[in-house]
Amino acid sequence: MSETMEQWVEELLKGEGSGEKMTEKQTKILQSAIEVFAEKGYAGSSTSEIAQRAGVAEGTIFRHYKTKKDLLLSIVAPAMTKLIAPFVLRGFNKVLDSEYESYEGVIRAMIENRIEFIAKHRNLLRILLQEIPFHPELQEHFQRDVLVKVLGRLQKLVTGFQAKGQMVDLPSMTVVRLTISAIMGYIAVRSLYGERKDAVWDDVQEREATITFIMRGLGIAK
Structure with missing residues (x-):
């Protein structure tokens, strides 16, 4: 993602209005998922690649999100x-x-x-x-x-x-x-x-x- 993050991404990662503040790992996962989904589409993406870009274990993704x-x-x-x-x-x-x-x-x-x-x-x-x-x-x-x-x-x-x-x-x-x-x-x-x-x-x-x-x-x- 570019150094200047799109406004919608900034607001999404802040979790405004959701009542829950995202952890640092959740933020990294979402940032990486946005990049991979935008580049390869949902079907062409994998949770392993998202985890690799986020610098977390793949199991960490499934602790926060049940499925892709x-x-x-x-x-x-x-x-x-x-x-x-x-x-x-x-x-x-x-x-x-x-x-x-x-x-x-x-x-x-x-x-x-x-x-x-x-x-x-x-x-x-x-x-x-x-x-x-x-x-x-x-x-x-x-x-x-x-x-x-x-x-x-x-x-x-x-x-x-x-x-x-x-x-x-x-x-x-x-x-x-x-x-x-x-x-x-x-x-x-x-x-x-x-x-x-x-x-x-x-x-x-x-x-x-x-x-x-x-x-x-x-x-x-x-």
Whole structure:
């Protein structure tokens, strides 16, 4: 993990709000687990490697966590409920609480906001993207603590533009889904490919093409 530990990791390791202070060994185990899960994914990780990085015996892990799955959930579930949802909403508040003259302004603000968010919380997001599809417990946390809150507020923005006659008459959730799909597609490719040194990637062009695609798809003049 980098010398400057991500904010969510710092809060998680402090155990704030949990009522229990982590021991030094627990802290080392969680730090090492975060690194290994982010690098290799849950299925490709082993408790022996986590123990080796933490400088503890493998049996020490099982004294604190019954299984590798418990170790994963001890990282992701608290982060989802206490950290990621507030982080997502805190970041989106800047977008959702602002006033925009056009839907294009909303799209641009969302893109900037999410790029900044991903840059700050890359390790946790990598774990979430890798593991959510395979763990129903994480899906439930994500839907309840993140998705419902964010989508609900975005729908209100869309219905506001629709009421002014500035947007195509589609169900507001459909508009939100199409918008987020295009934005996240751009951001995912940008993060996985566009930031590579050997990538042929014009970020300004790709961003403008994404915005134009969304606006035209929704029948909005750009």
